[in-house]
Amino acid sequence: MSEHRDVWVFSENYDLMLELLTAGNPLAADRSSKLVAVLIGSEIEEKAHELLKYGADKVLVADYPKLKDFQIEKYLGILTSLTKKNKPEILLIGSTKNGKELASRLATRLETGCTPDCSTITIDERGQLLTKRIVYSGNAVVTATYLKKPQIATIPHRAFEKLEPREREGEITKVEVTVEEPQVELVGTNRMEVANVRIEDARIVVCGGRGIEKKEDFKPLQELAQLLGGQTSNTRPLAEDRKWFTGWVGLSGKKIKPTVYIGCGISGMIQHIAGMRDSQVVVAVNKDPEAAIFEVADYIIVGNLYEIVPAIVEALKKALKN
Amino acid sequence: MPRIIVCLKQAIDVSQLKADPATGKLIMTSVPQKISDFDKNALEEAVRLKEKFGGEILTVTVSVEDAKTSVREALAMGADRGYLITDKALEFSDTLATSIVLAEAVKKVGQCDLILCGEASIDGFSAQVGPRMAELLNIPVITYARKITLENNTVIAERVLEDRYETVKTKTPAIITVTKEINEPRIPSLMSIMKASKKEIIYWTLEDLDIPVNKVGELGSGIKIIDILAPKTERKKIVIEGESPVEVAEKLVKALIQEGVVGR
Ligand SMILES: Cc1cc2nc3c(=O)[nH]c(=O)nc-3n(C[C@H](O)[C@H](O)[C@H](O)COP(=O)(O)OP(=O)(O)OC[C@H]3O[C@@H](n4cnc5c(N)ncnc54)[C@H](O)[C@@H]3O)c2cc1C
Ligand SMILES: Nc1ncnc2c1ncn2[C@@H]1O[C@H](COP(=O)(O)O)[C@@H](O)[C@H]1O
Numbered sequence: 001m002s003e004h005r006d007v008w009v010f011s012e013n014y015d016l017m018l019e020l021l022t023a024g025n026p027l028a029a030d031r032s033s034k035l036v037a038v039l040i041g042s043e044i045e046e047k048a049h050e051l052l053k054y055g056a057d058k059v060l061v062a063d064y065p066k067l068k069d070f071q072i073e074k075y076l077g078i079l080t081s082l083t084k085k086n087k088p089e090i091l092l093i094g095s096t097k098n099g100k101e102l103a104s105r106l107a108t109r110l111e112t113g114c115t116p117d118c119s120t121i122t123i124d125e126r127g128q129l130l131t132k133r134i135v136y137s138g139n140a141v142v143t144a145t146y147l148k149k150p151q152i153a154t155i156p157h158r159a160f161e162k163l164e165p166r167e168r169e170g171e172i173t174k175v176e177v178t179v180e181e182p183q184v185e186l187v188g189t190n191r192m193e194v195a196n197v198r199i200e201d202a203r204i205v206v207c208g209g210r211g212i213e214k215k216e217d218f219k220p221l222q223e224l225a226q227l228l229g230g231q232t233s234n235t236r237p238l239a240e241d242r243k244w245f246t247g248w249v250g251l252s253g254k255k256i257k258p259t260v261y262i263g264c265g266i267s268g269m270i271q272h273i274a275g276m277r278d279s280q281v282v283v284a285v286n287k288d289p290e291a292a293i294f295e296v297a298d299y300i301i302v303g304n305l306y307e308i309v310p311a312i313v314e315a316l317k318k319a320l321k322n
Numbered sequence: 323m324p325r326i327i328v329c330l331k332q333a334i335d336v337s338q339l340k341a342d343p344a345t346g347k348l349i350m351t352s353v354p355q356k357i358s359d360f361d362k363n364a365l366e367e368a369v370r371l372k373e374k375f376g377g378e379i380l381t382v383t384v385s386v387e388d389a390k391t392s393v394r395e396a397l398a399m400g401a402d403r404g405y406l407i408t409d410k411a412l413e414f415s416d417t418l419a420t421s422i423v424l425a426e427a428v429k430k431v432g433q434c435d436l437i438l439c440g441e442a443s444i445d446g447f448s449a450q451v452g453p454r455m456a457e458l459l460n461i462p463v464i465t466y467a468r469k470i471t472l473e474n475n476t477v478i479a480e481r482v483l484e485d486r487y488e489t490v491k492t493k494t495p496a497i498i499t500v501t502k503e504i505n506e507p508r509i510p511s512l513m514s515i516m517k518a519s520k521k522e523i524i525y526w527t528l529e530d531l532d533i534p535v536n537k538v539g540e541l542g543s544g545i546k547i548i549d550i551l552a553p554k555t556e557r558k559k560i561v562i563e564g565e566s567p568v569e570v571a572e573k574l575v576k577a578l579i580q581e582g583v584v585g586r
Contacts, residue, residue: 104417104452104453107418136550140551140553144546144548145548147546186488187491192485251447260584296557297557303567315568315572315574
């Protein structure tokens with residue numbers, strides 16, 4: 001018998017931590033073990049109680065003023081000593097960029113494996129964690145399991161939805177920590193353009209590509225998004241080459257799964273598809289009948305976006321009035 | 323003058339992948355290989371630093387099969403020497419095992435100021451090897467850098483995070499993983515390709531690095547791959563046609579309302 005037990009979750013992003021509890025819940029049930037949340041920060045007592053309501057059986061709290069802001073080495077040091085001492089069997093970490101760095105470094109200290117960005121996690125018949133994730137720029141789904149413990153996986157935002165909170169019994173334990181000295185010093189922070197920040201949360205996303213010639217021509221897309229109560233985004237070249245925007249949807253950008261995705265003037269290169277594949281309904285407008293995006297679309301419109309998009313706006317206005 | 327090591331992975335060219343239509347399994351034999359995209363950005367950044375400060379650029383590549391062509395390409399882009407660690411025992415290595423080999427190779431290459439990696443490799447896309455090496459070598463790491471400034475023993479970098487940019491600072495030697503937007507990698511001229519053929523590639527095995535075989539391959543790894551399948555997408559693929567854009571648009575809106583995804 002392995003001495004490793006329990007399913008642990010951690011994210012420096014509190015909302016993501018709530019989603020990790022949903023992800024960890026069936027795993028803990030399957031292993032007949034506890035679901036443990038690690039909460040690090042300052043003045044976080046209230047949140048500790050809230051984590052119980054969202055499904056944690058136990059919360060380990062490191063609550064110190066010097067832990068107020070996320071700093072990777074400080075948090076990493078705490079997670080290292082806690083996991084070395086308590087030996088969780090499974091450890092789920094939120095797939096933010098900082099979370100992924102943290103998970104990689106923790107996995108190295110614990111001499112174990114880490115699967116990044118898992119969209120599905122289950123327990124196999126031998127009781128091992130089984131993960132699925134997209135690799136090869138979206139060309140493949142790889143299923144993997146573990147050879148060492150703890151089994152570490154990172155989980156992206158929105159892969160799981162947080163549970164409805166309800167009153168539950170649970171245990172809150174304060175932990176004593178020694179805090180490591182940071183190796184990297186933060187000099188300054190710059191916020192990005194707000195519009196592209198929470199594209200993951202948009203219910204409807206109207207996405208533009210290189211078929212749009214000028215930045216002004218993005219207007220009809222914005223109008224369409226607004227009418228639908230959604231947001232706009234774009235392919236990578238519009239951000240990187242043309243510098244119109246800061247973020248993009250795709251393998252190296254944001255992964256979205258809105259109810260409706262409307263792609264306009266987008267060819268559908270695999271790297272872009274990797275970011276929108278999980279959308280519920282996909283509409284694609286492209287003047288090229290052979291465009292690859294049509295292979296992953298529910299509604300295909302072959303035509304000029306300069307004519308089609310304004311027409312959709314008008315048709316919608318009419319339909320929404322009735 | 324800085325001595326920079328670039329970790330250069332030879333990855334499969336993902337755009338050339340095909341799946342077996344019957345089983346959905348990807349056909350992995352004879353897929354062409356190339357330098358992993360972001361590693362070219364890492365190398366380009368090293369070349370630019372060398373153009374500014376002088377110094378030396380060394381590449382390190384760990385691979386099961388021979389990766390000479392990728393290393394030659396790196397030498398043509400401006401690296402001074404390439405180190406290639408190939409060993410059959412490396413098959414089935416995950417990032418845990420690969421990082422150990424890379425870290426040992428970096429130690430043997432000797433003192434350096436910066437180690438540059440890609441933010442992630444184009445095939446595995448795990449974004450783990452840079453941070454893992456930092457732990458093994460016990461030096462600082464800065465991930466997701468889109469700008470690097472080197473001043474004596476200090477490196478300042480701008481990180482791209484989800485909703486913000488961070489300017490951070492640390493002491494060298496340090497590991498930095500770079501994003502694609504940091505630069506546009508050069509395409510080597512015929513001249514530099516010819517010159518590169520005279521540059522040295524050094525071949526090492528696990529034995530040369532004193533790495534026991536149980537540290538690599540399946541024995542040394544934490545992750546075991548079970549299968550790799552083409553993703554399934556079941557889409558309706560309904561073509562909406564009409565006499566005019568107006569007619570097409572109205573049909574679409576009607577369909578979306580019927581699906582219940584638009585409107586009330
Ligand atoms: C390592 C790597 C990572 C990458 N990551 C991403 C990523 O995360 N996200 C991403 O988006 N890309 C990414 N890319 C880039 C990607 O490969 C493609 O280059 C990009 O997605 C193409 O953008 P596009 O569809 O806007 O442009 P194009 O491929 O140029 O397509 C434009 C399309 O518009 C159509 N069109 C033109 N005019 C009109 C018109 N008037 N009406 C209707 N249709 C019209 C054309 O038929 C064409 O299909 C990555 C690339 C690499 C190498
Ligand atoms: N086998 C390898 N040889 C050399 N460098 C590697 C290797 N694997 C990963 N790297 C480096 O680590 C980065 C991140 O890789 P990964 O963790 O696989 O996403 C790559 O961009 C390379 O710089």
